[in-house]
Structure formats: C-alpha cells, structure tokens
Amino acid sequence: xxxxxxxxxxxxxxxxxxxxxxxxxxxxxxxxxxxxxxxxxxxxxxxxxxxxxxxxxxxxxxxxxxxxxxxxxxxxxxxxxxxxxxxxxxxxxxxxxxxxxxxxxxxxxxxxxxxxxxxxxxxxxxxxxxxxxxxxxxxxxxxxxxxxxxxxxxxxxxxxxxxxxxxxxxxxxxxxxxxxxxxxxxxxxxxxxxxxxxxxxxxxxxxxxxxxxxxxxxxxxxxxxxxxxxxxxxxxxxxxxxxxxxxxx
Amino acid sequence: xxxxxxxxxxxxxxxxxxxxxxxxxxxxxxxxxxxxxxxxxxxxxxxxxxxxxxxxxxxxxxxxxxxxxxxxxxxxxxxxxxxxxxxxxxxxxxxxxxxxxxxxxxxxxxxxxxxxxxxxxxxxxxxxxxxxxxxxxxxxxxxxxxxxxxxxxxxxxxxxxxxxxxxxxxxxxxxxxxxxxxxxxxxxxxxxxxxxxxxxxxxxxxxxxxxxxxxxxxxxxxxxxxxxxxxxxxxxxxxxxxxxxxxxx
DNA sequence: AGTATAAATCGTCAGTTGACGACTTGTTGG
DNA sequence: CCAACAAGTCGTCAACTGACGATTTATACT
Numbered sequence: 001x002x003x004x005x006x007x008x009x010x011x012x013x014x015x016x017x018x019x020x021x022x023x024x025x026x027x028x029x030x031x032x033x034x035x036x037x038x039x040x041x042x043x044x045x046x047x048x049x050x051x052x053x054x055x056x057x058x059x060x061x062x063x064x065x066x067x068x069x070x071x072x073x074x075x076x077x078x079x080x081x082x083x084x085x086x087x088x089x090x091x092x093x094x095x096x097x098x099x100x101x102x103x104x105x106x107x108x109x110x111x112x113x114x115x116x117x118x119x120x121x122x123x124x125x126x127x128x129x130x131x132x133x134x135x136x137x138x139x140x141x142x143x144x145x146x147x148x149x150x151x152x153x154x155x156x157x158x159x160x161x162x163x164x165x166x167x168x169x170x171x172x173x174x175x176x177x178x179x180x181x182x183x184x185x186x187x188x189x190x191x192x193x194x195x196x197x198x199x200x201x202x203x204x205x206x207x208x209x210x211x212x213x214x215x216x217x218x219x220x221x222x223x224x225x226x227x228x229x230x231x232x233x234x235x236x237x238x239x240x241x242x243x244x245x246x247x248x249x
Numbered sequence: 250x251x252x253x254x255x256x257x258x259x260x261x262x263x264x265x266x267x268x269x270x271x272x273x274x275x276x277x278x279x280x281x282x283x284x285x286x287x288x289x290x291x292x293x294x295x296x297x298x299x300x301x302x303x304x305x306x307x308x309x310x311x312x313x314x315x316x317x318x319x320x321x322x323x324x325x326x327x328x329x330x331x332x333x334x335x336x337x338x339x340x341x342x343x344x345x346x347x348x349x350x351x352x353x354x355x356x357x358x359x360x361x362x363x364x365x366x367x368x369x370x371x372x373x374x375x376x377x378x379x380x381x382x383x384x385x386x387x388x389x390x391x392x393x394x395x396x397x398x399x400x401x402x403x404x405x406x407x408x409x410x411x412x413x414x415x416x417x418x419x420x421x422x423x424x425x426x427x428x429x430x431x432x433x434x435x436x437x438x439x440x441x442x443x444x445x446x447x448x449x450x451x452x453x454x455x456x457x458x459x460x461x462x463x464x465x466x467x468x469x470x471x472x473x474x475x476x477x478x479x480x481x482x483x484x485x486x487x488x489x490x491x492x493x494x495x496x497x498x
Numbered sequence: 499a500g501t502a503t504a505a506a507t508c509g510t511c512a513g514t515t516g517a518c519g520a521c522t523t524g525t526t527g528g
Numbered sequence: 529c530c531a532a533c534a535a536g537t538c539g540t541c542a543a544c545t546g547a548c549g550a551t552t553t554a555t556a557c558t
Contacts (some may be wrong), residue, residue: 045524045535067402069318082537118396146402152462153316153398162464187526191468199481200451202459206451207517214401216413219440231492232448232485243477294505294554320545331507336547
C-alpha cells in the first residue's frame, strides 16, 4: 500500500520516482552505521523549524518538476512523510505554494549585484560577465525558471511585483553603466531605456529558458554564450540607443 | 495515433475540403432558439469535420488559458457540447492534446518566411522588420506561446523537433543574410552561429514572453521594440561574430 | 410521413485529490 | 521510569476527473 504507491499508470507523468533514499526502516538513530558527519544525522522526528524548512525545500523541487498542480501526496512521498503532516505546517496547498514562491523565487536575489555592476574600477564587459555568471548560478536555474514559469502561467500573481521591480533596477543599472562607458546620452523615457537593456537581459533569459524549459541541446559552453551576448550588446549599444530615439553624444 | 472513434468518416482524407459555413459562432448563444427547418444560421448538429475543427480550435484556446491539466468537462462546456462527445472525436485526452499541438503550434509556421528573408532586393533591416511583424502576429501570440510553454514544461516532447528545426532554419537564414550584407565571414561551427542569431531571436522571444506570459506592462509599441532589437542586432553583429571566434573580413 | 443513420446526451464507474478528525508514538523533563 | 506534550500516521470523506456503455434524437433520403 505504501511504498511507492504511484502505479505506472499515471498518464500525466506525475510519477514520483526515485524518491527512495529514505531507508527509514527502524534501525534506531544511534550508533549509526554511518557517521555521515552531519550534526543532525537522521532524526525520526524533526523540530518544526527543520521540518518546515525541509518541506519548503522539497516542495520547490517537486513543484518545479511537476507543476503547481502536482499532488500533495506526491510531495509528501518525496519528503518521506505522510500527506497529513503537510497540513500541520501549512493550512492549505495554496498557502504552501505561496511560501515556496517567497523562499525559492523572491529569496535568491542578491543586493550585492547592484554594487558590483556599478564598480567602475573594472571594465563593464568584465562586470557583466561576472554578474551573469552569478546570475546563472542563482536565478537561471532549472528550479527557479520552472517555478517562475508555472507561477506566471497560473497567473497567481504571486509576487510578480517584487521580481520585476528588482529586475528593472538591474536593467537601469546596466544601462547607466553602458551609457557612461560609451559616453552616450540615454533617452529620457524609462520604458524605452528598459527595452534597450532587455536586448541583453531578455536574450540571456531566453537562453536559460531554452536550456531548462525547452531542453534544447546546448553544445556551446555557457561562458561562451554569455560572452557573445555581452559583446553583441555592447557592440550594438549605440545603434540601439539611436533606434530608440536617443542622441549619441 | 489519430484514429477515429467508432466508424465515423475518417476525415484524414478531407483535410481542407469543406471550408464552407466556417462561420465561427464564437460563444454567443443569442441566435435563434430552435431553427428547425431551412434555417442555416445555427446547425444543431454539425458535420464531423466542422465539429472536429471547432473542438480543436476551442481546445487550443482553452488549454492555452488553463493549462494542459484543465478538465475535459470544462472544454466541453466551452464548446457547448457534452463531455461525452469529445470522446467520439478523440480516443483520449492525450490524443486530443496531440492534435491541438499539431494544428495550433506546428501548423502556423509559414514557408514564405524563408523566401522573404532571403530577398536581397530589400535591405536586411527592412526584411527583418517585415518578418517579425508577421511572426508576432502568427507565432508570438498569447495562445501559441502559452500552449508551447505548457507543452515544454510538461515535457511531453510533443513535437519539439519540428518547431526547433524550423526555428533553426530561420536563424541560419538570418545569419547568412546578415553576414552577406556586412561582408563578414561566419564561424564554421553551426552551434556558435545559431547562438549569435539567438541574440536577436531570443531577445524578441523573451519580449513576447514578457507580454503574454509574465504580463508585464508593455508601454513601448511593439514596432518600436522590434526596431530597437533589430538595430541592436545589426549594430553589434560584427562584435558578436568576433566574440564567437569568427574572423571579420 | 417513415425509416435508417449517426450526431449527441445521460448516467455512471473507478481512480484521484485536497482536506481533516481521531488515533499512535517518539521525545523530554522530573 | 513515566506522564505529558506534540510530532507524526491512519483512515476516510466529498468533490473531481477521464473514460465509456446505453440511449435519445436531429437529419437525410426515400
């Protein structure tokens, strides 16, 4: 009955396989056959804080993989707990999803990025390369992108504001730096300005989407792709600003 | 697998035969009550071809709006028919989804685009503007993008090949034209070459995603955005090719 | 009109799925 | 060692959902 109840008949592909790694067959928790070096080897019962954290982390992976419509029973199985226990930590599935969004989507953004992008002691091209390397490791991950996309499609409106606000700030920073380095006067229209920055950020976002969502083959190394896009952006910056109506100085 | 349910007329042969009375009644139920005789305004019973077409069209809208996990009962209601009738035209929900994918995702691509993009009697910038204007009206629609995204996330692998193959062809065409107009020698590596073209196509794809999936405010007119991105691409083309390792001539 | 055909509906079944009351059991402090 | 607290599980309900046999009925053709 228990023990991998997901029959292969699942037509939607929700199958939660390979979630074993539990091995919770009694065997006490002491005199571990496996030191594991973990301060908290494997508690049969966890503190509410740890359990909650574990559920949220597992849920981020789970829902990013199977979508927000995936079932709570599958999530419970992935956590190695009963489905009922989820409702001890979250009143409803939707409340759980809200928490997942906050911790896994809005959480990872770093404030340092603004400072690093504005550090004019380094060439802008280098700054951009460094920034995007980190951005790919933090934001443009399979988990983040899929969760964000599922949430966007579901129109849950979860926190589109926070995310978009931060990204807009990044775009403006990049624009200010590029304009400064190339001595170009930017258009006064903020929306137009954002659109120019999107030629870079959107292209790299789409590259990430291609990798993690469309699952296109991606033979070219990530660093090379980033370098190409940044070169393209800086090389075409003057032309883009001109097309947007700004006057080059 | 697309077999007809019982012993219905296998419409495979008809394809595009009956185009008559294609008057889409939308969803309005305001027309006559029971027409009964001689009244062609609203048929109580439709021909299998028309009904099938109607279901597929409605299904594309429906699933693009609510996702591929939306229920067949909802679709039936949207079509104004009983849920059971769906199974007279499609053996399973999955078979229906396959057909939707074929007709609404793979279908809209136009072969003319290749010819138009390669017409060197017109400046490339103009060709690209014309091409993307059409591409936005045909492919970068809310319906297409959402369906494609849902399908990609579900990993149904439906027909990623066809779509990606066509897009790759478009990318190569654009690259060949840009290289010719700017007298630049392209890198031999196809993957690298595609990546350069993606700086344009990916950026515009992402713009469309922003509009229809993320639902960002989009105050800048579409034509302006397209113009900016194309200017950016052509202006930075040489730099991008150089970054990719190609040698400018 | 009358009848054959098939377009369309009704009713229902079996497996899901979010939610939760009631019960079990590991852990802690005395 | 043991009682009390709470972490955790069991079983179940009601609504949902894909699928389909049985039945009704609009339409075309005598």
